[in-house]
Amino acid sequence: MIFLAIQYLLERRRQTILTLLGVFFGTVAYVAVSGFFLGFQGYMVQQLVNNQAQIHIQAREDFVTDHQLDNDFYGTKYAHIFWSSQPARAVGYLEVQDPQAWYARLASDPRVVAYAPIMSAPVIMTLASIVQSANLIGCDPELESKVISVPYFMVEGSFQDIAAGGNRIILGEELMKRLGAGMNQVINVSVGKGAPAPFRVVGHFFSGSRGLDLQAYGNLGDVQRINLTPNRVSEIGVRLKDYSQANAIATSWGKLAPELIESWDMQNLNILSVFAIQTVLRFSMIFTVLIVAGFGIYNILNMTVSQKRQDIAILRSMGYDTFDIVMLFFSQGLIVGIVGAILGLIVGYLTCLYLQSVSFMNVTPTNPTGHLHISLSYSIYIQATFMSIFSASLASILPARAAGKLTPIEVIRQGG
């Protein structure tokens, strides 16, 4: 029956090409749009998992809830306490309670690639008359380099220059501009407790992310000292072998200690929810295109079945059965689906390659070419093939079944 199905398709070239184009454009759209969105999402995820720690083990700071202090003040005597002034304050700790226990736990966990303790402090930086607030992160540069990618974005100086301590500081590019600071200049850093401490600028970095570029890095010991929190850490950053496991690992660690443990995806739920919306939009759009293509196949096959009633009658009289007739028409839809999908995959792939080569974005250390990030993941091509062939098959099955139900006598009696 395939032989005859191909003859039918070749004979009705214009209709065949039109239906083929429907599937073709659907497949191209799926590959290109998915490549674009998934490439963008992949790029964003890479930024999130590389620029910062994949799991943050932080000192937990909570807030007093409305009736949390009722029992402490009044016991269980009263059913309800009405506060004229609601108690309110932060409770908890500003530092990780038992960092040594965490270090031991992380060092023995095979899923962990590296970890780095930091002391983060909000500071006021002063250079001459310029005053700028910033976040100063104290770290061990060697450990920090294994957890985040900021050390690789150095414009001048080396991230390791803060290793020795001695009040050296590395500034983000944006912070450096706002302070009007230059290399080797001394800026005063105040944490609001004690006298401001002078720090010498030994380097600066540019990540392309304004949030990161407003931060400053110093030696862990220096920051602990000026913050009056010697040997304390506010956070331990962790890098994993498989960042997709971060959420599950963070959840399981959360049960072991009082610290607040968040994975990169927990901290970026808003971005990930945008990805989810993009995915819904992507599938809706492609689904619409393929529905239109499917209707094209359905209409044309329906028309073909009514035009080919005589052929069906004569084939049935030759001994061809219902299945043969169903396959005669179903295979036409399937052939259109397969050929359309193959051509669509090729052109979709070429479109993706072209998009990859075109500059659309600013050049940054995280995107040194400035080109769009297009995903060429094989899963897109498998999904596109499946969706195209599935929609073509679905559209073919109804006309094919109708054809299969026709009996020769029915056609002959109705005069073909």
Add this chain to the structure above:
Amino acid sequence: MSIIATNINKSFGDPPVHVLKDISLEIKDGEFVALTGRSGSGKSTLMYILSSLDNPSTGTVEISGKDIAKLSEEEIHRFRNEELGFVFQAAYMIAELSVIDNVLMPTMKFDQKEKRRSSAEHLLDEFGLKDKMKRFPRQLSGGEQQRVAIARALVMDPKYLFADEPTGALDTESGDVVMNIIKEINAKSKTTVLMVTHDPDFAREAGREIHLADGAIISNG
């Protein structure tokens, strides 16, 4: 080996219209039988029932000793493919296929295309269509198309040929050619032929004539 119909009744619609009324007959192997009657007499309906294309409302049909109603779907399709040939008033050519492919179409059902190719070419040669094998149906006259249809009906070397007014749509000359072919098939290959016809001249050329009126056999022989 013959076609035996016993108490065939056929009715259509609601209220039912009785098209065939208690028909019993036997067609022996190698016979050439003409089914005649006026329009609406039930001759085509009887032929379709005798050839397994339609089912009787009541009654049985046996072909080559097999009760058609008792054959499975697969058996009936194989039986139609291997034992029965059909020619209709219209040639019912598949427009997308060449003459030779049209003739070979029945052979493709059970993968006998190559085995039957020489037989198909021989039939076309015999019917004066040797030089038109590669042509498409639209390039043939009505008479030529009907000859191709006969070749297609014979390519599987069937025991029975059922023809429903095969000359009905042809001019006299083409009709005579088609009629001679059918007669020759019956004479040479001993193929049993059951032919529905309006034409009394063609009916006389058959060895036996069964005349129907109002769904009943009026004369048989």
